[in-house]
Amino acid sequence: MKTYNNKILSIYFLYLFLGCIFYLNLHINEFPSKYVFTDWLINYEGGYVRRGLLGQVIFEISNFLNFQIKSTILFFQIIIYSIYFLVFYLIFSEIKINFFWLLIIFSPILFLYPLSELEALGRKDIFVISIFLIFSIINYRSLNILLLSFISFFSLSSFIHEITIFYIFHYLFVIYIKNKFLINQKFNKKYYFFILMFIGILLYLNLYQHNFVIIEDIVNSYNYEDFITTESGSFSHINPSIDAVFLKTFNSINLVSILRYGFLFLLSIFPLIFFIKIKEKHEDKYFNFNNILLVIILLSIPLYLFIFDWGRVIYINYNFLVIIIILFFSLNLFDESYLKNKLKNLNNKLKIIIFIFVCLAFAPKILVTDDLASLPLYRSIIKILEISTVY
Numbered sequence: 001m002k003t004y005n006n007k008i009l010s011i012y013f014l015y016l017f018l019g020c021i022f023y024l025n026l027h028i029n030e031f032p033s034k035y036v037f038t039d040w041l042i043n044y045e046g047g048y049v050r051r052g053l054l055g056q057v058i059f060e061i062s063n064f065l066n067f068q069i070k071s072t073i074l075f076f077q078i079i080i081y082s083i084y085f086l087v088f089y090l091i092f093s094e095i096k097i098n099f100f101w102l103l104i105i106f107s108p109i110l111f112l113y114p115l116s117e118l119e120a121l122g123r124k125d126i127f128v129i130s131i132f133l134i135f136s137i138i139n140y141r142s143l144n145i146l147l148l149s150f151i152s153f154f155s156l157s158s159f160i161h162e163i164t165i166f167y168i169f170h171y172l173f174v175i176y177i178k179n180k181f182l183i184n185q186k187f188n189k190k191y192y193f194f195i196l197m198f199i200g201i202l203l204y205l206n207l208y209q210h211n212f213v214i215i216e217d218i219v220n221s222y223n224y225e226d227f228i229t230t231e232s233g234s235f236s237h238i239n240p241s242i243d244a245v246f247l248k249t250f251n252s253i254n255l256v257s258i259l260r261y262g263f264l265f266l267l268s269i270f271p272l273i274f275f276i277k278i279k280e281k282h283e284d285k286y287f288n289f290n291n292i293l294l295v296i297i298l299l300s301i302p303l304y305l306f307i308f309d310w311g312r313v314i315y316i317n318y319n320f321l322v323i324i325i326i327l328f329f330s331l332n333l334f335d336e337s338y339l340k341n342k343l344k345n346l347n348n349k350l351k352i353i354i355f356i357f358v359c360l361a362f363a364p365k366i367l368v369t370d371d372l373a374s375l376p377l378y379r380s381i382i383k384i385l386e387i388s389t390v391y
Contacts, residue, residue: 006093006097008097008102009089009092009093009097009105010089012105012106012111013085013088013089013111015381016085016111016112016115017081017082017085019115019380019384020081020085020114020115020121021078021081022384022387022388023115023118023121023122024074024077024078024081024121024122025074026387027118027121027122028070028073028074031069031070031073032069032070032222032224032227032228033227033228033232033233034233035119035233035234036119036121036122036123036233037070037073037233038228038232038233038234038235039051039123039124039233039234040054040055040058040073040124041055041069041218041222041228041234041235042055042218042234042235042238043055043056043058043059043218043221044056045059045217045218045220045221046213046214046215046216046217046218046221047212047213047214047217048205048209048210048212048213049210049213049218049238050161050162050206050210050238051124051159051160051161051162051234052159052218053156053159053160054076054124054127054159054160058072058073058076059221069222077122077126080126080127080130081126083130083134084126084129084130084133085111087130087133087134087137088111088133091137091326092105095329098339098343099343099346099351099355100271100275100339100342100343102355102359103270103271103354103355103358103359104271104322104325106355106359106360106377107268107318107358107359108264108268108359108360108362108363108364108376108377109264109265109268109314109315109318109363109364110315110318110319110322112363112376112377112380113311113315113363113364113376114126114315115380116363116373116376116377116379116380117311117363117364117365117366117373119311119365119366120309120311120312120315120366123312124160124161125161125163125312125315125316127157127160127161128157128160128161128163128164128167128316129316129319129320129323131153131156131157131160132153132157132167132170132171132319132320132323133319133323134153135149135150135153135154135171135174136174136323136324136326136327137326137327137330139182140178140182140183141183142183142185143179143183143185143187143191146175146178146179146183147175147191147194147195150171150175150195151198153171154168154171154198154202155198155202158202158206162206163303163307163316165202165203165206166299166300166302166303167316167320168199169295169296169299170296170320170324172195173292173324174324174327177327177328177331178327181282181331181333182331207242210238213238215230215235215238215239216230218235219232219235242306245306246305246306248308249304249305249306249307249308249368250305252308252368252369253304253305253368257310257368257369260371260372261304261310261314261364261368263362264314264362264363264364264372265314265318267357267358267362268318268358269293269321270358271358272289272293272321272325273290273293274342275338275339275342275343276289276325276334276338276339277289277334277335277338277339278328278333278334278335279332279333279334279335280335282333289334292324293321296317296320296321296324300313300317303317304368308367308368309366309367309368310364310367310368311364311365311366311367311370312366314364315364359377360375360376360377360378361374361375362374362376363376
C-alpha cells in the first residue's frame with residue numbers, strides 16, 4: 001500500500017510541476033501587460049519600495065547579462081516552483097502516506113490551487129511559502145543560529161513581498177517549537193529585544209520609507225512605455241494608504257463571501273481536526289492542537305481585511321499551516337496511535353466520499369467576490385489537454 005501511495009504521490013507531483021511549467025511558458029507571452037508581471041517589475045530604481053527586492057535582482061541580472069527581462073522572470077519562476085515541489089516531494093517521500101496525508105496533499109487549496117486558478121500562478125507568494133518551508137525544515141544546533149536564520153529568511157521574504165509581515169507569528173512559533181523540543185536553550189531578554197527591534201525596522205521601511213518612492217522612475221527604468229504606466233497592475237497599488245486598501249476590501253465583503261470561504265476552509269481543515277492530536281506528554285491546557293489551530297486562524301483574519309484576493313490568502317495560509325503540521329510530525333509530537341485508530345474506523349466507502357468532498361469537489365477562485373469553482377483537479381487536466389491540442 002505504501003508503494004502504491006508513493007506512486008500516486010510521484011505522478012501527482014510530476015503533473016503539478018509540468019502543469020506549472022507549461023502555463024508559465026504560456027503566460028510569458030503576455031509580458032509585460034499581464035498583472036502578475038507588473039508585480040515582478042517593481043524595483044528600487046525609484047527608491048525603497050515594498051516588494052522591490054526581487055524586481056531589482058532581476059533588473060540587475062538582465063542588464064548585466066544582456067538578457068530579456070521576461071526571460072529572467074521566467075527563469076526565476078521555474079526555479080522557485082522547482083524548489084517548492086521538490087522540497088515538498090522529498091518530505092512526503094519520507095512519510096508513510098496514508099488517507100490522512102492524501103487528504104492534505106490533494107487539497108484544492110494546497111499544491112493544485114495555482115493550476116486550478118491560473119491568476120494565482122507565477123505570483124511572488126510562492127517565494128513567501130518556499131522560504132518559510134526551508135526555514136522550518138532546517139535542523140538548527142543552537143538558538144543563536146536559529147535566530148540569525150530567522151532574521152535572514154524573514155528579511156528576504158519580507159523584501160520580496162510585504163505580506164510576510166502577517167506571518168510573523170508562524171515564524172516565531174517555529175522558533176518556539178524548535179527551541180522547546182530540539183535545541184532547549186534559555187530564551188534571554190536580549191533575544192526579545194533583538195526580535196522587536198528587527199520587526200520595528202521592517203515596519204519602518206514598509207510603512208514609512210516606502211512612501212517616498214518615485215513610481216515614475218521605476219516604470220521609466222524599463223522600455224515598456226507602450227505597455228505599462230504608473231497605473232498599470234501592481235504599480236497602481238504601490239501608493240494607496242492602508243486605510244484605502246482596508247476600505248476597498250471591507251466594502252466588498254458580505255455574508256455570502258464569508259460563508260463561501262468559511263465552508264471551503266472548514267472542509268480543508270477537517271482532516272487536521274479529525275485525525276490529529278498532540279501526545280499527552282506534550283499536551284497541556286494551552287499547548288494542544290485545537291488551541292494552536294484557533295490562534296493561527298484568528299491571526300489570519302487581518303489578511304482577509306486587507307487583501308482583496310481571498311483565494312491567494314487561503315492558499316498561502318493553508319501552505320503555512322501544512323508546513324507547521326509537517327514540523328510537528330518530524331518532531332514526533334503527534335499521537336500516531338490516535339491517527340491510526342481514526343483511520344481504522346473509516347471504511348473504504350466512507351473514505352471515498354470524504355476524499356471526493358474534501359479534495360475534488362470545490363476550490364476557491366481569486367477574488368473575495370468570486371464564486372467557488374467546482375471539480376478543480378478534473379478541470380485543470382481538461383484545460384491543459386485542450387490547450388495542448390491547440391499548440
